[in-house]
Amino acid sequence: MLTMLVRSRSKQMKQLGRLGIGPAIFNINEPIIFGMPLVMNPLLIVPFIVAPLLTITATYIGMSTGMVAKPAGIAVPWTMPPLISGYLATGGKISGSVMQLINLLITFIIYYPFFRIWDLQKWREERAAEQNVAEET
Helix, strand or coil: CHHHHHCCCCHHHHHHHHHHHHHHHCCCCHHHHHHCCCCCCCCCHHHHHHHHHHHHHHHHHHHHCCCCCCCCCCCCCCCCCCCHHHHHHCCCCHHHHHHHHHHHHHHHHHHHHHHHHHHHHHHHHHHHHHHHHHHHC
8 A cells, every 4th residue: 555655656556545545554455456456457366366375374384383472362353453453363462463564564575566567557558648638639
């Protein structure tokens, strides 16, 4: 989300980032999933599938080795912002928040190259549309 706000060249991606940042803080990602769109997008399907697999694996390794506290059985609302939810779910252990931060970084690293390609495609489409409008007038 922050990448869409800060690094986007495309006006569409910047606007989508502005609209989606508020809900995304509370784990409501539908504006991005369907607005970008992530669904039915052959370019973005790879990170959409790979990122959760790698973050689940990283979390499993962290918890099974004891580096990250296991959930304490506390039912944290799904809309709880990241980092806070990790802290609460592990019974007040900071390692839950650290693991969530690591997972966010893993997801960013996986998505970033695909996002840049998608953003470049949208930027080129916008430029072509602007040139067509300029030629018509």
